[in-house]
Amino acid sequence: MSSARNLQDGTSMNCAEFQEKLPELFESGANVSQEEHVQGCETCSALVRDLEYIAAQAKLLLPIHDPSPVVWDNIQSAIRSDHGADSKTAVHSGKRT
Amino acid sequence: MNLALKTKSDNPLTENAKRGIFKTGGLRMNARPTEEQKPIQHMRRNPPIAGEAEAIAKAQAGDGHSFEILYSLHKRRVYSLCLRMLGNVAEAEDLTQEAFLQLYRKIGTFRGDSAFSTWLHRLAVNVVLMHLRKKGLPQVSLEETLEPSQDDGPRKDIGERDLVLSGSIDRVALERAVENLPPGYRLVFVLHDVEGYEHNEIADMLSCSIGNSKSQLHKARMKLRDLLRSGQRKEESIA
Ligand SMILES: [Zn+2]
Numbered sequence: 460m461s462s463a464r465n466l467q468d469g470t471s472m473n474c475a476e477f478q479e480k481l482p483e484l485f486e487s488g489a490n491v492s493q494e495e496h497v498q499g500c501e502t503c504s505a506l507v508r509d510l511e512y513i514a515a516q517a518k519l520l521l522p523i524h525d526p527s528p529v530v531w532d533n534i535q536s537a538i539r540s541d542h543g544a545d546s547k548t549a550v551h552s553g554k555r556t
Numbered sequence: 557m558n559l560a561l562k563t564k565s566d567n568p569l570t571e572n573a574k575r576g577i578f579k580t581g582g583l584r585m586n587a588r589p590t591e592e593q594k595p596i597q598h599m600r601r602n603p604p605i606a607g608e609a610e611a612i613a614k615a616q617a618g619d620g621h622s623f624e625i626l627y628s629l630h631k632r633r634v635y636s637l638c639l640r641m642l643g644n645v646a647e648a649e650d651l652t653q654e655a656f657l658q659l660y661r662k663i664g665t666f667r668g669d670s671a672f673s674t675w676l677h678r679l680a681v682n683v684v685l686m687h688l689r690k691k692g693l694p695q696v697s698l699e700e701t702l703e704p705s706q707d708d709g710p711r712k713d714i715g716e717r718d719l720v721l722s723g724s725i726d727r728v729a730l731e732r733a734v735e736n737l738p739p740g741y742r743l744v745f746v747l748h749d750v751e752g753y754e755h756n757e758i759a760d761m762l763s764c765s766i767g768n769s770k771s772q773l774h775k776a777r778m779k780l781r782d783l784l785r786s787g788q789r790k791e792e793s794i795a
Contacts, residue, residue, distance in 0.1 A: 482774035486755070510777045513784070516730050517749035522636035523731075526652050530635075531627060533653050538620075538660055 472496045477503055485510070604671075605629055612672055616664050623663070627656055630673060634680045640746045641684045643735050651687055655680040681747070685761055688743075725784050733783040741776035748773050 472480075477496040484491050491497065491511070497504045608629060614622035634655055639648035658679055666675055737745060743762065747753045748769070755773075759766045 482770050485774065486770050506781075509781050510774075512725075513730070513777050513780050514749050516725065516727065517734075517745070518752070520640075520727060520730065520734075520750050522633040524636045524639050524648075525632050526635040526649050530631070530649050530653050530656075531624075534627070534656050534660075537653070537657055541657075541661075 474500060474503055478506070481507075481510075485514075605673075608672060609668075612663070612666065612668075616666070623660060626659070626663075630676055631656075633673065634676065637677060637680055637746070637751065638684055640734060640750060641681075641743055642688075643739070643742060647687070651680075651683050654687075655683045658683060677751070681751075681753075681761065688739075725788075729784060729787055730780070733780050733787065736783055737776055737779055741772055741779055744769055744772040745776035745780070749777075 472495070474496075477494070477500070481491070484494065491507050492504065494507075497507055607625070611622040611625040611629070615626055631652065635648060635652045638651045638655070639645065642648050642651070655676075659676060662679070666672065734742060734745065734750075744758060747758050747761070748755065753761075755766045755769045758764075758769045762769065764772075
């Protein structure tokens with residue numbers, strides 16, 4: 460798709476070439492911000508910094524959402540009907556202690 | 557209910573099993589993870605919980621109260637996972653319910669070879685993926701065509717210093733941006749960056765190639781950057 464684009468100078472890697480390599484670079488575990496191109500290119504260094512930052516922030520996303528109490532009610536009634544008239548008595552309901 | 561999303565059972569990914577990550581088919585739990593093979597991020601995210609082992613043992617013996625304890629210990633994590641993968645409260649609640657019902661039916665097969673939470677979360681991921689399969693979306697590979705161009709080639713506007721994100725986004729903004737990702741991107745991003753699954757695991761779960769998983773992840777992060785930057789721009793224009 461973008462392969463032949465911006466290959467004019469041919470010598471040092473340009474932004475297009477670098478950004479094309481970027482997914483692999485990240486996944487290789489290399490220190491991307493130390494890449495030669497990044498050192499000399501403000502655009503790509505900002506990009507790399509942002510992407511690393513996003514990945515780092517994502518790891519900090521905690522489970523902050525709680526399901527509504529209806530979910531547990533539904534689970535209980537489904538379990539009860541699973542058991543039906545089964546000899547095993549169903550799940551104890553509510554909080555008893 | 558049959559959990560198998562993908563029945564290719566004899567592939568080299570049994571590596572996963574060694575590391576405590578189990579394929580969906582039979583929720584196999586035979587292999588014991590060795591010290592260095594433990595999935596580090598999963599361990600970090602799944603520290604042992606006080607009272608959990610006892611609750612598991614009792615719930616396995618059919619004690620309903622202990623099952624309720626397990627529910628309270630894990631509901632938030634399972635629900636958050638569903639919500640982030642689906643981006644929809646009603647569906648997330650339905651599938652949380654489904655995941656715990658499956659847990660109820662299968663808890664007897666848990667043998668403690670991996671962390672319980674690792675096992676449960678994988679079960680929940682499978683429930684969500686199965687649901688998405690039934691709905692026929694989002695096929696990760698299709699996402700490439702749904703998302704045109706904008707991530708191809710160099711970005712001319714990137715250098716503006718005032719728009720560098722680093723250090724400036726809060727988690728609420730990130731949550732919101734994740735919600736706004738296209739479904740296929742969101743799946744890979746949540747599984748990899750939030751939940752800590754490896755690309756080979758994701759490829760296996762989604763029946764896509766590892767390369768596809770990597771490229772979806774990259775596109776997801778690029779898209780998030782766009783979303784976050786445009787969010788910032790809006791805030792600035794309001795201020
Ligand atoms: Zn550049």
